[in-house]
Amino acid sequence: GENVEQHPSTLSVQEGDSAVIKCTYSDSASNYFPWYKQELGKRPQLIIDIRSNVGEKKDQRIAVTLNKTAKHFSLHITETQPEDSAVYFCAASNSNGANNLFFGTGTRLTVIP
Amino acid sequence: IAGITQAPTSQILAAGRRMTLRCTQDMRHNAMYWYRQDLGLGLRLIHYSNTAGTTGKGEVPDGYSVSRANTDDFPLTLASAVPSQTSVYFCASSWTGGTNEQFFGPGTRLTVL
Numbered sequence: 001g002e003n004v005e006q007h008p009s010t011l012s013v014q015e016g017d018s019a020v021i022k023c024t025y026s027d028s029a030s031n032y033f034p035w036y037k038q039e040l041g042k043r044p045q046l047i048i049d050i051r052s053n054v055g056e057k058k059d060q061r062i063a064v065t066l067n068k069t070a071k072h073f074s075l076h077i078t079e080t081q082p083e084d085s086a087v088y089f090c091a092a093s094n095s096n097g098a099n100n101l102f103f104g105t106g107t108r109l110t111v112i113p
Numbered sequence: 114i115a116g117i118t119q120a121p122t123s124q125i126l127a128a129g130r131r132m133t134l135r136c137t138q139d140m141r142h143n144a145m146y147w148y149r150q151d152l153g154l155g156l157r158l159i160h161y162s163n164t165a166g167t168t169g170k171g172e173v174p175d176g177y178s179v180s181r182a183n184t185d186d187f188p189l190t191l192a193s194a195v196p197s198q199t200s201v202y203f204c205a206s207s208w209t210g211g212t213n214e215q216f217f218g219p220g221t222r223l224t225v226l
Contacts, residue, residue, distance in 0.1 A: 001172070006155075032213050043203060043217040044156065089155060099144060099163070099209045100171065105155040 002027040006104025021107045023090035024072045030092040038087045080111045119218040134189040136204030144209045145187035149200040194225045
């Protein structure tokens with residue numbers, strides 16, 4: 001089955017700096033890679049996703065890159081703000097198969113004002 | 114109100130007792146999922162259902178059962194709870210194919226003593 005690894009487990013940045021979270025996956029059939037943000041005590045919520053036919057996707061201060069050859073994808077947050085503080089999860093799935101998401105173990109991001 | 118709901122919000126349960134966690138969605142999504150979230154382990158899939166009347170096993174199915182009698186409801190049952198099932202449980206739903214985005218419920222915090 002799919003195995004998703006995520007690094008780092010914790011990340012602290014100064015407000016205004018950039019944050020990068022990296023994930024690797026094992027199954028070359030995976031073709032959908034979402035990122036979820038989970039604030040303390042809340043449910044995970046999708047913030048951005050990318051499909052295997054695209055190398056990069058941006059949405060305001062958030063971008064995701066995908067390297068299919070190396071089987072890794074990354075989340076980039078620029079101009080970080082205190083409200084970006086949360087746990088971020090990457091995930092991978094094969095939308096042509098069972099569509100189940102396999103999650104990384106999460107990164108706790110703290111943005112220091 | 115459109116979305117996905119779970120009940121109860123939290124529960125303390127004696128080991129050996131039977132417990133059913135409820136999940137209902139009104140988005141007419143064909144697929145539904147149950148995850149458990151444990152510190153340091155991220156979200157792990159317990160069971161899933163791609164359509165009413167069918168279910169499948171995820172990464173950690175032992176000790177849990179599910180049913181999908183209709184599109185909207187996907188209850189998760191612990192037949193005889195054990196302390197290792199103490200966790201936060203999230204239900205999610207999605208379309209299969211298309212965007213694949215999974216929408217999560219608010220979660221159930223379960224403590225088994």
